[in-house]
Amino acid sequence: MLSDRLLDNIVLVKLQSAVNEVELGNVLLGVLTVAVVAAILDYAHMLYLRSKMPPGPVPWPIVGNTFSLPDNKPWIYFEQLSKKYNTPLITYWIGRNPTVWINDAWCAQEIFEKKAAIYASRPRMIVFGELGSGQSNLVTMQIRNQEEREKWRIHRKLMHIGVGVQSVRGYRAIQNNESKVIALDFLKEPKEYVKHLERYATSVVSIIAFGRRVASYSDPIITEVIALMQLAADLNVPGKSFPMLLETFPILAKFPSSMPWFNGLGSRRKSKGGHYFFYTLAEEAIEQYNQKSPSEQAAMPTPYVKTLFQEAEKYNLPVEELSGLTGNLFGAGADTSSSTLVSFVLACCAFPDTVKKAHEELDRVIGPNRSPHWDDSPNLPYINAFVREVLRWRSVAIIGGQPHSPTQDDTYKGWLIPKGTWVQGNVWAIHHHDREFPDPDRFYPDRYLDGNDHKRPFPNDKGYMTFGWGRRVCSGQALAEQGTWISVARLLWGFNIRKARDSGGKEIDVDIFAFTNGLNMRPQPFPCEIIPRSEEIREAIKREGNEALQDLKVHDGESQYRMSTFYQKEKKRIAREPVIDEQGNVSFVKV
Structure with missing residues (x-):
């Protein structure tokens, strides 16, 4: 039982x-x-969109075309796809999101310039948006509604106060003096030409922003800030590895920040009460400026951060946004300007015939006893063309900066560009289209001169699209163009810049294709010879350089802050200081 x-x-x-x-x-x-x-169903929707959008490779479900991306320089791959499909723009899928790549100057003009109002926004970006500065920074700010549009307009207005077209002429004395110091530095240490160019570019934006120059290329504001900018540029390239693979699998962004795929991005969390590095530099700069005598203040332009803080009061901007506006000056001026000038040195080494023509014009118009000035520009057509070719030949922001995104569905030649799509301008392809630029890899300033058989129509008067388009054009464009002109003209006037020689006296070839892989590309390191053209010119460089240093003394100063230690100190401070929320509850932030 x-x-x-x-x-x-x-x-x-x-x-x-x-x-x-x-x-x-x-x-x-x-x-x-x-x-x-x-x-x-999701894949069917992808294929439906693909049938209506510009042509491109067939995407796989979920992952799109991500894993077909090349390991290096995807802009060349997109240029090749444009030629393969015989179309000025192509669609390439990053995960489930289509990206439209514009590879043609006229197409870019039609979309980004003529329809600037609807292409002024940014798409959803995981790495540099939601995990980065997002809506607190002018560069990554989306414009999806009227409130966001108004906020963006305020930020753009405040940035234009610092580096807009109307402001930059007031910085000519700074750029003129600092470029004279470059020439003096080239005399002393020609082998360190890259560091001298980085010091120059960083010092100019530091004077404009903080009223304080950078006197040495070993100053941490150079070594750390430029390293940060280059890291950001290296990360911000379409790719099939982390962190950019987060754009293909955005769900991974929801995981704790300790996960390995967040390596290199820093903390995703903004601690309450935490200061920001550039904001702290701004506070320090305002304090130092206020301590100067009235005569010293009269001898220098008011630091941008002082004007910025005064203007921002009426808009009640938070610390994070003020820090972003200040830091953007470095992004718009330091790394990009120095990279442009390094490319100029490479061009001089690789194409010596262009340097010879520049010397002939400078000798005829300027002579050996003084260096060029902007007032000489009308009489220096070849130098003007030389500078334009520097900006075209190896443009720094090779994919036109951050992507644009239409705020409504749009069409181009019958193709659909859906609202919210990533739309990227391929500056490499645009500047290497042999329709506008025959023999595009040849550095050839004559292509900008009337009567030359290489001169071709272009959609804008400048003859290049180096700084982006429409309402998201680089804020520092006018400053960069102005600084590039005076630096290139002065260095061509002062020096023979040519290939280095080995111990046997044989020239060491340079590779005009050996560039970094980041969003802001620059030449890989290469040796060169930089020699003053004559004793008269050498003496003029010394005289002008030393006079410039005297004129710049009013900007001498030093910061007590270092980026490498700033955030560690802030974490310790935040960990031991109380945070009071809106209800009056007191707590301590765990770091």
Whole structure:
């Protein structure tokens, strides 16, 4: 009897277990079925969009074309795809999101300039948006509604106060003096030409922003800030590795920041009460400026941060946004300007015939006893063309900066560009289209001169699209163009810049294709010779350089802050200081 009950219980347990397994199996089958159906519908939607959008390779479900991206320089790959499909723009899928790549100057003009109002926004960006500065920074700010549009207009207005077209002429004396110091530095340490160019570019924006120059290329404001800018540029390139793979799998951004795929991005969390590095530099700069005598203040332009803080009061901008506006000056001026000038040195080494023509014009118009000035520009057509070719030949922001995004569905030649799509200008392809630029890899300033057989129509008067388009054009464009002109003209006037020679006296070739892989590209390190053209010119460089240093003394100063230690100190401070929320509750932030 007992054994019968036991047997019955065993049978019941097994039956229940079997039922549970069947139910679990049904649940799993149901979940799997729903997932498969959802994936099929999602892929069908991708293929439907693809049929209406510009041509491009067929995407895979979920991952799109991400894993077909090349390891290096994807802008060349997109240029090749444009030629393959014989179209000025192509569609390439990063995960489930289509990216439209514009590879043609006229197409870029039609979309970004003539339709600037609807292409002024940014798309959803995981790495540099949601995990980065997002809506607190002018560069990454989206414009999806009227409130966001008004905020963006305020930021743009405040940035224009610092480096807008109307402001930059007031910085000519700074750029003129600092470029004279470059020439003096080239005399002293020609092998360190890259560091001298980085010091120059950083010092100019530091004077404009903070009223304080950078006197040495070993100053941490150079070594650390430029390293940060280059890291950001290296990360911000479409790719099939982390962190940019987060754009393909955005769900991974929801995981804790300790996960390995966040390496290199820093903390995603903004601690309450935490200061920001550039904001702290701004506070320090305002304090130092206020301590100067009235005569010293009269001898220098008011630091941008002082004007910025005064203007920002009426808009009640938070610390994070003020820090972003200040830091953007470095992004718009330091790394990009120095990279442009390094490319100029490379061009001089690789194409010595252009340097010879520049010397002939400078000798005829300027002579050996003084260096060029902007007032000489009308009489220096070849130098003007030389500078334009520097900006075209190896443009720094090779994919035109951050992507644009239409705020409504748009069409181009019958192709759909859906609202919210990533739309990127391929500056490499635009500046290497042989329709506008025959023999595009040749550095050839004559292509900008009237009567030359290489001069071709271009959609804008400048003859290049180096600084982006429309309402998201680089804020520092006027400053960069002005500084590039005076630096290139002065260095061409002062020096023979040519290939280095080995111990046997043989020229060391340079590679005009050896560039970094980041968003802001620059030449890989290369040796060169930089020699003053004559004793008269050498003496003029010394005289002008030393006079410039005297004129710049009013900007001498030093910051007590270092980026490498700033955030560690802030974490420790925040960890031990109380945070009071809106309800008056007191807590301590765990770091």
